Amino acid sequence: MAPVISQLRRGVLEFCVLALLRDGERYAFELVRTLSDVEGMVTSEGTLYPLLARLRREGLVETTWRESPSGPPRRYYTLTARGEDVLGAFSVEWERFSRSVDGLLATGTTA
Amino acid sequence: MTTRTLHPLAEAYLDRLERAADHLPRGRRKELVADIETHLLEALRPNASEAEVRNVLDRLGDPDEIAQADQPRPTPASTATDGTEWATITLLLIGGFFAGIGWLLGVFLLWRSRVWTVRDKLIGTLLWPGGVAVSFVFLSSYLISGAEVCGPGECTDDGFDLAAIPIIAALLVPVGTAVYLARRAKHSSSS
Numbered sequence: 001m002a003p004v005i006s007q008l009r010r011g012v013l014e015f016c017v018l019a020l021l022r023d024g025e026r027y028a029f030e031l032v033r034t035l036s037d038v039e040g041m042v043t044s045e046g047t048l049y050p051l052l053a054r055l056r057r058e059g060l061v062e063t064t065w066r067e068s069p070s071g072p073p074r075r076y077y078t079l080t081a082r083g084e085d086v087l088g089a090f091s092v093e094w095e096r097f098s099r100s101v102d103g104l105l106a107t108g109t110t111a
Numbered sequence: 112m113t114t115r116t117l118h119p120l121a122e123a124y125l126d127r128l129e130r131a132a133d134h135l136p137r138g139r140r141k142e143l144v145a146d147i148e149t150h151l152l153e154a155l156r157p158n159a160s161e162a163e164v165r166n167v168l169d170r171l172g173d174p175d176e177i178a179q180a181d182q183p184r185p186t187p188a189s190t191a192t193d194g195t196e197w198a199t200i201t202l203l204l205i206g207g208f209f210a211g212i213g214w215l216l217g218v219f220l221l222w223r224s225r226v227w228t229v230r231d232k233l234i235g236t237l238l239w240p241g242g243v244a245v246s247f248v249f250l251s252s253y254l255i256s257g258a259e260v261c262g263p264g265e266c267t268d269d270g271f272d273l274a275a276i277p278i279i280a281a282l283l284v285p286v287g288t289a290v291y292l293a294r295r296a297k298h299s300s301s302s
Contacts, residue, residue: 028146029153036170044172046128049146050181053139072152 027074207244
């Protein structure tokens with residue numbers, strides 16, 4: 001059971017990151033803490049940084065550094081046009097997928 | 112880059128991360144460590160207590176896990192038997208038939224592999240060099256010379272029993288070596 005859930009979580013996590021950026025930029029620490037505070041989403045905050053780096057390499061997000069009022073400069077993440085497309089496509093698929101799974105779990109038949 | 116110093120525990124954590132990520136390309140390792148360092152500077156106020164530092168580090172998770180999330184380390188657990196081992200064992204066993212080159216290739220693969228220990232490799236190389244091909248050369252020359260010595264009716268039952276020993280050994284030793292290497296490979300990949 002547990003490995004399935006953690007695989008599912010790992011697969012979905014990057015889209016949750018993209019979703020958090022839909023309404024505007026966020027800096028890394030803010031992103032990480034927001035996701036980490038969602039129930040059952042992240043087991044170790046540190047593993048989000050490699051994920052963010054990958055999204056950047058894949059061109060789904062882009063970053064700019066800006067001074068912070070307190071502490072070190074912050075790296076702000078924004079969604080690229082490509083990131084928006086990917087997020088949109090996933091949202092549609094997820095909607096359909098989760099509805100099907102919910103239906104099956106609830107009734108044991110295909111609605 | 113840092114304008115203030117981190118708690119020694121946090122510094123030690125960054126060192127561990129740096130080591131855990133030593134399989135990553137340099138640029139990616141530096142970036143990962145810098146990202147985590149920035150995180151620590153955000154999460155920890157100056158003069159944070161040890162308990163606060165430990166909490167932040169716990170939330171970050173194990174440095175190994177973070178580095179593996181970036182890119183799995185190509186472990187010597189690619190000791191996982193992947194077919195190369197079988198090719199190696201087969202070449203050592205019967206590769207000698209291909210003008211001897213096959214056996215030499217087998218030896219090359221054997222010594223390059225991370226699956227076997229040096230002791231295994233020495234056994235695989237030296238116990239019966241050439242594999243079954245050498246057994247055949249050995250046996251045919253033995254049988255020919257045996258036929259010359261053994262005139263009609265001269266070969267008694269006793270003589271035959273004695274003659275059987277090197278024949279059996281010539282077949283058992285290379286096959287036994289192959290079985291031994293196969294078992295060691297299996298043992299190594301499951302541990």
